[in-house]
Amino acid sequence: MGAIKLGSRLGENLLINPLMDLIERGAGSLSFIAPANSTYTLDRWLFSKNGTMVQTINQSTDVPVDSLAKYSLESVVTTAQASLTGFNLAILSQKVEGHNFLKVKGRNSRVNFRVKAPIAGTYCVSFQNEAQDKSYIVEYEIAVANTWERKSVKMKHDPTGTWNYGNGIGVQVIFCYGVGDSFANATTDSWVDGTFIATPNQVNAVGTIANEFKVTEISFHEGLDEIPFRDLIRDIGTERALAHRYFVSLAFIQSSNNYIGRYRDFGSPGGAFTMGIPQPLRVDPVVVKVGGLSLTAATATQVGTTINSFGGTRLRTDTEIAVECNLSAEINGGSVGMVENLGGGYIHIDSEL
Numbered sequence: 001m002g003a004i005k006l007g008s009r010l011g012e013n014l015l016i017n018p019l020m021d022l023i024e025r026g027a028g029s030l031s032f033i034a035p036a037n038s039t040y041t042l043d044r045w046l047f048s049k050n051g052t053m054v055q056t057i058n059q060s061t062d063v064p065v066d067s068l069a070k071y072s073l074e075s076v077v078t079t080a081q082a083s084l085t086g087f088n089l090a091i092l093s094q095k096v097e098g099h100n101f102l103k104v105k106g107r108n109s110r111v112n113f114r115v116k117a118p119i120a121g122t123y124c125v126s127f128q129n130e131a132q133d134k135s136y137i138v139e140y141e142i143a144v145a146n147t148w149e150r151k152s153v154k155m156k157h158d159p160t161g162t163w164n165y166g167n168g169i170g171v172q173v174i175f176c177y178g179v180g181d182s183f184a185n186a187t188t189d190s191w192v193d194g195t196f197i198a199t200p201n202q203v204n205a206v207g208t209i210a211n212e213f214k215v216t217e218i219s220f221h222e223g224l225d226e227i228p229f230r231d232l233i234r235d236i237g238t239e240r241a242l243a244h245r246y247f248v249s250l251a252f253i254q255s256s257n258n259y260i261g262r263y264r265d266f267g268s269p270g271g272a273f274t275m276g277i278p279q280p281l282r283v284d285p286v287v288v289k290v291g292g293l294s295l296t297a298a299t300a301t302q303v304g305t306t307i308n309s310f311g312g313t314r315l316r317t318d319t320e321i322a323v324e325c326n327l328s329a330e331i332n333g334g335s336v337g338m339v340e341n342l343g344g345g346y347i348h349i350d351s352e353l
Contacts, residue, residue, distance in 0.1 A: 101170025293345025
């Protein structure tokens with residue numbers, strides 16, 4: 001039997017958008033100004049906070065000179081919090097779906113990344129299960145402030161306890177900017193019970209205005225070998241398709257006769273329309289209009305009636321969803337027609353973990 005090549009299934013990167021290329025939620029912008037707690041920023045990357053600190057998340061072109069990346073994810077402090085106590089936190093994370101995490105069950109794994117941090121000292125990467133009652137913390141050291149460094153941490157999974165190996169959260173991989181003492185635990189390189197993010201040694205990277213923390217070229221793979229990132233790269237089409245399992249942003253230009261779906265009226269007033277999606281979704285999504293999108297429903301017996309908002313959504317097939325909608329006025333019951341776009345904007349289809 002031939003040797004298994006690096007970059008094969010055993011070396012697959014469990015993180016999506018590791019080079020920070022994809023930014024569909026930006027609606028045309030490359031920045032997320034003062035995002036609230038639990039805000040998705042660049043595709044699949046979740047920003048979470050609790051405290052008075054304020055940060056802006058950017059897709060930055062600052063990358064290591066020898067990197068394969070064109071972009072990094074940059075966090076810039078715009079309102080500092082000098083002291084972090086209690087349940088204060090500021091973190092960046094990605095939730096890995098259980099189906100994908102299954103290959104790491106009970107095994108060793110490694111996270112490799114490039115990082116540029118504002119303060120020299122100790123930082124932490126941590127891992128949590130879906131219930132957040134199992135935590136694993138690893139420290140790493142920044143030798144020189146504001147300088148790109150290559151880091152690697154190891155994690156041995158302990159399958160005892162409750163773990164999701166289905167379409168929920170298999171594990172959450174967390175990069176810490178700073179935490180209060182309630183989320184700190186001195187135990188490293190071992191699973192502990194409870195919700196912990198960092199050790200007490202963690203630097204407070206949000207303590208000074210204009211502090212910048214940047215990260216890119218991140219991999220999370222089974223095994224302890226430090227697999228070169230080049231062997232883990234997927235083509236951009238595959239990367240985008242993987243991301244579209246969790247979130248899709250459909251952009252529409254303002255145009256008459258720009259039909260985006262088939263409509264059927266239920267009366268009340270309200271109905272549903274079906275529209276195509278580029279990739280099978282994880283679960284039934286939440287669908288919203290963004291950026292002034294103006295939609296109308298029209299039938300053979302009635303001209304367009306404004307769609308005010310969307311309601312429930314369900315998957316019809318792997319490539320089609322049905323979206324309930326609320327209308328400004330009732331269309332003839334049972335009538336069938338089309339949904340037309342009359343104003344530029346976006347439809348966001350969210351199936352995130």
